[in-house]
Amino acid sequence: MVDKQHKLFPVGMQANWCSEGALALAPQLKDWLLDPGSLTARLSNLSKSFRVQVLGQSVQHCTIEESNQDIPPGEPVLVREVLLLCNDVPQVFARSLLPLASLTGEQQQLATLGSQSLGQVLFNHANLKRKRIEVASFDSQSSVTQLAKELKLSIEHNLWGRRSVFIIDDKPLMVAEVFLPDSFAYQNIMVNA
């Protein structure tokens, strides 16, 4: 477990998630949002140094807003919030919900990842399925934008994120990621608000 937690933890990630078909997105941004592969691998390949900074993790009950077909409301989950940084630039804020019932067998290690990337473990596992990816935008009032301001990042447009449920060894967990203002996902494009 993480002994010290960032003063902002838990940041949370309230959003109106929708299927990507409902949105007209810039192709480059859409490519990042819908990439079925590992964000860790993609970001690592684009930078000299990649690291995960844990903001905190704690056991909570899954809220109605974050519940889904695989993780019902009230389910005890380990909430893990991290930043993914490339060359010390915060690229992504991620919030993962790991049901305690999924942290069994080989997946016990997911409770004590520390600064190891969750993706590194997930995408190296043979029995992994990723369910559909939903997307959402985060406006100036969102807690994620407040986090970006706390990180002294300049906010010039809404932020965009994605979430999906992974099934590993037939057990669910949910990962949600928001691309922070200086992310590669927004470089050289006009982002609609």
Ligand SMILES: C=C(O[C@@H]1C=C(C(=O)O)C=C[C@H]1O)C(=O)O
């Ligand atoms: C799922 C992945 O893992 C990344 C790393 C995370 C972590 O360490 O908590 C959380 C979400 C992802 O951004 C990935 O790399 O695609």
